[in-house]
Amino acid sequence: MSIPLPGKQVRGSKTGKPIMALLDLIGRTWSLGLVWHLREGPATFRELQHRCEKISPTLLNTRLKELKALNIISIAEGGYQLTVQGQSLIEIILPLGQWSIQWANELQEKTDELN
């Protein structure tokens, strides 16, 4: 799969509108999960495999390359880490943690109602 560069054709947009490039990126297996896990701090390749619980090294490497190319993560001593841009992205996304908990609760209630 080619890297979803804004300005180039991406999934969902012939003209590569930035938001569509981003949604294309995010819509790839593990890509946001990786960013999410890097929130805890820099990590080596094997550490990332561990944080993700289960991800093939093949795909991990593919995603790392994409995210690097798109300037969301970088590699340094200590391992992979979020760039400044990556951090600003994670800040937007952070509330999803809380949201998901509430969502899980309401789904639970809904299921309970049916019993």
Added chain:
Amino acid sequence: MSIPLPGKQVRGSKTGKPIMALLDLIGRTWSLGLVWHLREGPATFRELQHRCEKISPTLLNTRLKELKALNIISIAEGGYQLTVQGQSLIEIILPLGQWSIQWANELQEKTDELN
């Protein structure tokens, strides 16, 4: 692919931590894109195909079912639309629009520097 129900095993978490269920969902092709497009208002099946520019009806239907089951969208007269929860999700995600524009600019600058 089974629906990523919080509490069940999902990609990235054996115990189905809500955030992992959510990231699993979001990491599926088109799923966030669909939500994004519904932001503009309710849409019929064919209208959604149109908004997405290019999505196979097979997948569209699959995603719609998932999102319905997870209570993020619902169907009514006028077509598919965001539920209250779907709306609160979109509100979190809305800033991505702005973020992506800035991101695209900075990527552009980076590329320019190399020339």
Added chain:
DNA sequence: TCTGCTTGCTACAAATAATGTAGCATTGGG
């Protein structure tokens, strides 16, 4: 009622992407 259209969706084969396992090259002790 007989078209002729639109809509929502399914079928299914072909193309692409993700997984899992094995393992190799490199680095850093001891």
Added chain:
DNA sequence: CCCAATGCTACATTATTTGTAGCAAGCAGA
């Protein structure tokens, strides 16, 4: 020199996505 750990590639298997065709149902007009 030997051992262990790390980063990563190879590659076959399996799963997901796409693309095209087309059908059943509903509706409007003649």
